[in-house]
Amino acid sequence: MSGANGRAGGSPERAGFRDLGFARVDTAREARQGVAECVYAPGKEVSEITAIVGELLAACAGPVLVTRAEEQTAAEVLAAHPGGAYDPRARLLTWRPAPPRGFSVAVLSAGTADGPVAAEAAAVSRAVGLEATAYSDVGVAGLHRLLDCVGEASRNQAFIVVAGMEGALASVVGGLVAHPVIAVPTSTGYGAGLEGVTALLAMLSSCAAGLTVVNIDSGFGAAMAAHRIAAAVERGRP
Amino acid sequence: MSGANGRAGGSPERAGFRDLGFARVDTAREARQGVAECVYAPGKEVSEITAIVGELLAACAGPVLVTRAEEQTAAEVLAAHPGGAYDPRARLLTWRPAPPRGFSVAVLSAGTADGPVAAEAAAVSRAVGLEATAYSDVGVAGLHRLLDCVGEASRNQAFIVVAGMEGALASVVGGLVAHPVIAVPTSTGYGAGLEGVTALLAMLSSCAAGLTVVNIDSGFGAAMAAHRIAAAVERGRP
Amino acid sequence: MSGANGRAGGSPERAGFRDLGFARVDTAREARQGVAECVYAPGKEVSEITAIVGELLAACAGPVLVTRAEEQTAAEVLAAHPGGAYDPRARLLTWRPAPPRGFSVAVLSAGTADGPVAAEAAAVSRAVGLEATAYSDVGVAGLHRLLDCVGEASRNQAFIVVAGMEGALASVVGGLVAHPVIAVPTSTGYGAGLEGVTALLAMLSSCAAGLTVVNIDSGFGAAMAAHRIAAAVERGRP
Amino acid sequence: MSGANGRAGGSPERAGFRDLGFARVDTAREARQGVAECVYAPGKEVSEITAIVGELLAACAGPVLVTRAEEQTAAEVLAAHPGGAYDPRARLLTWRPAPPRGFSVAVLSAGTADGPVAAEAAAVSRAVGLEATAYSDVGVAGLHRLLDCVGEASRNQAFIVVAGMEGALASVVGGLVAHPVIAVPTSTGYGAGLEGVTALLAMLSSCAAGLTVVNIDSGFGAAMAAHRIAAAVERGRP
Amino acid sequence: MSGANGRAGGSPERAGFRDLGFARVDTAREARQGVAECVYAPGKEVSEITAIVGELLAACAGPVLVTRAEEQTAAEVLAAHPGGAYDPRARLLTWRPAPPRGFSVAVLSAGTADGPVAAEAAAVSRAVGLEATAYSDVGVAGLHRLLDCVGEASRNQAFIVVAGMEGALASVVGGLVAHPVIAVPTSTGYGAGLEGVTALLAMLSSCAAGLTVVNIDSGFGAAMAAHRIAAAVERGRP
């Protein structure tokens, strides 16, 4: 039934979601996909975030995440829901991080400016129970830095490669390792870098076979892709 | 005749419009199209908006609208022309809203961040005499939320579907219902979303036949398209 | 169960569709949306089109359409399923066209080169039971041609406006009439016309409120949008 | 000879220009093209603008212009070089405007938001000796406003048509009159308007023959194009 | 009244145009704009072109043009309407070229590959009564070729500058002369030339003030712009 302003959603309880009017919280997602709906903070009021987090903490058992949360927002939401943690570099709020699942990810980044995106990839990975090891500033302009660490990094089960500008690091890594490689283009750079579009197109056009790509600056998306792969590995275990 | 600064328009009264110098108010539009000229606030001085609204209130009989009005602008124009109302979420100023015309619109939106565009669509619809019911946060990442409400929403005569990112909600709705579906891409998202261009292109390329699309973030345009359909329905009544 | 080549779909009968292996024919669409699934010919083998048409003729009661069919394809499919008709200008194959539904569409086109798209819009409209009247070559470079016919055309319940190059006809019509206006950009033109993208963007950016837009060269999409509006009018009848 | 920091230009006097180090003022342009070099203010220091204006006032006999000057900049430059005038709407500084040359321009603009660009076109036209009459808010959404004034406007020798969004006004005017039509796309609009690119492409693709187009928001460029046409008319006089 | 296929236009004679069903020939354009409607051949049947030309020859007194006509098309149309001439390089069909109007155009082109576009510009100019002199292969890679002829070319009243690749010729000419300069970008070049889009954008962004630009490869458009300027000059004569 609709309220006074004609908005549907008077009946808050329905199968698999909870209708808050401004949001239909997908309370079935944890069962369906292994991780509860993650809250993307930009464009939401603090009160809205707080309410959604409350629903998720109540309806789910595992980790609850808010991504791209600015410091002030994070503080206010944490005040309402104590027990969480805020990683300012990753801009990530987490409650109830998952225990380790025996799947680890190497997060390589090309330059220092790609750091926040790499940090988000690593922090989200850890929040959902993956191990993550960061290898920063291994861009191809000084190839020996990459060659020095790629062997060690190969002990992980998957790679997340974070790079802006021309994104060449993804191709080079893709050619060296046999692992799943999730490439994350970043908006680092200027001019012909087109705010990450060039790195995005370059990664999609890579000469290294079997690379996959997520949206620009989406460390979150890369971590969730790793989560899906980890789930496949878990299903593959006897 | 031109004035001192060479601007034409000395004779303010002409057939079908009123020349204010900085604007030629289309006083014939209400008769021609059922709704008076709507005032797009950005780029206009408050004094200009106030003058145009004055002309429209004098020359027309039905609703007068100012869209995309910021709060301060709204307050000043309302002070000059009392009797109107301001909806801050929709950023809409309305005087003399039309009485209900027996045509209702379901306004579905994919995510919470699409809310302001959906609010504009609903508020403009109501201002011109349509009923509007909002179904928020029914994006396809949790498809059961949509399947839960699409039956109820189908009691309306038309759908407005508001979605950013990849805009897939429009295709899914278009495949489920037989109604007119007006798709509104929004600038919600980042990176490959290209500030709404991706959703726009995706909605235009939909595999569901007979969808139509309006400009990015144009809740106003969608409502006016619904108004045109309502007029067709009215003409179709005996 | 999968076949020898691992393709699923051994069980051809399922609720609401029929699985031909290479296609899942949506036999429920006629009931759901008023018109059976329409077959887009490009990229399909003649044998595939023939098989799908056979399923649709068997499972549905109303019109069956194949769009963008070249002459040779049309002849072969008609030979397998006699009783249909082919409109070479519209490149449309039709069986069992719907009886008139009391809803008529004016199809305006800007130039002679827009003719095939306008023809498709009109032919599909007629096939699904709408009346359609064409007004050709009424582009704004000779505005009196449009002004001469727009009054007569307004006796229809909706407008389809077909234009390439800069697509200005849609804005001008949209400013003159109160009807639903479905704008179809075409790929007519060269250079800065960008194969229809310019007309598409221009129609979406129209200063006339409430225009809606479909894909480039999609006379079919415009007709199906008109079908949805006609259905709304039909629902609106006592 | 180069200075301490290796910058060439020690010898300030050369044939046809004056080397200020940071600028080579083209003192021959007035003789070559009828109007002195115009100074584009953005990106220049006030001291640089002041120095360049000083050179131009000394070396030339006719009008000296600074375009896109913000109010504060204008005040400082005027303090250094009294006798000029500032038009805040056109953001134009002028010294020694040219006497009337017997050539007049109609400046039509589609909407109120196109006003500043139209104002620049008119003000620059007047500064170089052309007459300019403005016809504001004659966009095609209310076509009667244009039809009302196009006859009067045709008494001018050339048209400048300023429009954003889809820019259809240029095509309609181009189809109605036999005059030179200089189309100026503006960045007015949002979404699919692409900050003026859509209007630009649309004007270039116009179905009306013989339109010409200048850069987005370039009222200055349109006025200078009119100046070139006026010069051709002057050469054509016995 | 509509015919059997629902096409409007049963009454072939209306004020200012003649309705052939597939075309509304604008018979009033010659009086309105000085030159009859020009027929763009691509996308039209030979029979359609022939019929339109017949109408124009009957209804108008001056030149009749068909542009972009291939050789075979030209031969067939000429057979139906003797007395015309075909210029294969310009792909132009002309009947009754206008007598000289005392206005001449210099057509400069940057390279040999720009020749056909320059030829169209010159041939259309001559057909409508302008004199045209071609200066071929004066691109800026060998600047002395341009400097050698620019003085002689300046005896004309206007410049048409045809260039592909980076289109720099337009800027250089625009800086040297005081005349109207109509820039025509061409699709000559490859890669970053983007089929003429780069030259188009470059010409619009020219540092030379008052250049105007027409569509890519549109020698026709440039000539018609020159025709409009010539008309302004004619109006300016005592």
Next chain:
Amino acid sequence: MSGANGRAGGSPERAGFRDLGFARVDTAREARQGVAECVYAPGKEVSEITAIVGELLAACAGPVLVTRAEEQTAAEVLAAHPGGAYDPRARLLTWRPAPPRGFSVAVLSAGTADGPVAAEAAAVSRAVGLEATAYSDVGVAGLHRLLDCVGEASRNQAFIVVAGMEGALASVVGGLVAHPVIAVPTSTGYGAGLEGVTALLAMLSSCAAGLTVVNIDSGFGAAMAAHRIAAAVERGRP
């Protein structure tokens, strides 16, 4: 040492590759990544393909693949290297396909026209030892077709989702399943589909978390991404 024409590569044997002059065959890739270098046929002479395949068959132990091979090319290469097989729909040549590795992939495609890309994804998957089951024509315009099979398809370890036009199928699948989802945009569609770019951007902007994307029409890339995931699963087994 360089040859007569200055081409390096006189010494054909080097560590990890074999220098054929026109190609450096990466003979170490099989050991490094589990599958030998795959040969992309377009742009290579048949003799070049034949020579490279010969090297790979000699130097490697497992499957050898040539992708995008036309029928005639395939026949000639097979004649030189008997024992391989050609799949004309997938345009794939295979020698020594790998034995099943206990990892299976569901290949979903939105429409019949996406078939060849889906076929390539399935055929390459099988050639490298993965099981693949195809679910064709499950696009969202008839959502029940997808809902009917998604449960069965979830018995596989990973999803490859092939879709053109707006690519919405990827988002819907991504929201329903917990598996790795590799989205393959296709060039199916027209106009605003921009030859696959729209589907590509839409998939990258998906509201479903953790989707990954490969290049347009790259069924091969998707299969190789699945191969990398399979390898991770294999490493994860005790």
Next chain:
Amino acid sequence: MSGANGRAGGSPERAGFRDLGFARVDTAREARQGVAECVYAPGKEVSEITAIVGELLAACAGPVLVTRAEEQTAAEVLAAHPGGAYDPRARLLTWRPAPPRGFSVAVLSAGTADGPVAAEAAAVSRAVGLEATAYSDVGVAGLHRLLDCVGEASRNQAFIVVAGMEGALASVVGGLVAHPVIAVPTSTGYGAGLEGVTALLAMLSSCAAGLTVVNIDSGFGAAMAAHRIAAAVERGRP
């Protein structure tokens, strides 16, 4: 003086060029830039190429080149001007190649499909007196192939790096060597490669400092850039 068709250029001899009517052959370019004007074949008649080559052979002393010449064109021009040579892979016609100048270039290419562009770069380099050594198929998907030869290649004075798809080879080479690196993007690839635009943008955005880039597929441009560097080296010799 102009001829009958109004084309300027009656006086064929002028300082520094020779006017053939359809071309102004820049006979001064050899003295000015060390190499005569090179003839780009596409879009020119064989007779035009023959005439231009004749002028260049007569007026210049050093090498004369025709680029992008198809086999049949090459044969006809060679018949008219014996003594030249044709390289079909490079599509280059050469007369009087320059003697070695003591400057050598390494031409690296990423894949076999980049071969023709690399061949043009090498052949043009040799024609103007540079030594060129080709290193083919050293793309980063198999990095050891590059590491194997980069030391040897560094004995040259400059690098030309030819790569399509994502163009990562340029960045990797740029990071390894201290030489001038001229990057040539190629149109090799599909989909997100955007016909070379992605490689172009990627190379321009390279994280390796001091790379320079030429147009897509322009082996010629890279060789001429190397020629300019060689000239700088020659000027730098005592």
Next chain:
Amino acid sequence: MSGANGRAGGSPERAGFRDLGFARVDTAREARQGVAECVYAPGKEVSEITAIVGELLAACAGPVLVTRAEEQTAAEVLAAHPGGAYDPRARLLTWRPAPPRGFSVAVLSAGTADGPVAAEAAAVSRAVGLEATAYSDVGVAGLHRLLDCVGEASRNQAFIVVAGMEGALASVVGGLVAHPVIAVPTSTGYGAGLEGVTALLAMLSSCAAGLTVVNIDSGFGAAMAAHRIAAAVERGRP
């Protein structure tokens, strides 16, 4: 070994770089390429810049550079590492500039607004030991300014040409001189200039053979390209 937060890099000393955790400083680059790694300031914390500069000053012998440093950042880093110098117009921090290497560069810029990019090109050139002479405001709108200085400028060994808008200066210079020409497009301009993309595309499409291009606004990249050419000249000396 990874630290508490899972970041690799516990062992700070490795061959050829120094691992600071947030950065792997490439201490081998000076030996490899003649200049130490340059620090791009945007996106780095002052403390990070300070630490990296400290490493570079310790590990290298020659110049150390920080580019695009804002004034406040510069002051703080200089306070930590005295002995450096800051050029505010070039936004460049330099320690231990290299002694002159006998190679000089002419830096031409088209307009005053291109000054900061030209200043960066010149300052970086000088910091790495090249001489640089600036020729400002020599854009082609006043061609005599360029012709006046190009002879003098040709005494340098290479040209850097800095231009925004349509970038025509690069083509004109490229046609006049035999030197290496490094073109730097700038974001100067508006509208169709597309923030430097138009100049970039135009320079890449230049009709002058052998131009090379760097990223938009990259004075740094141009100087480093000149450094590479200087190194080639040095290697070419006996």
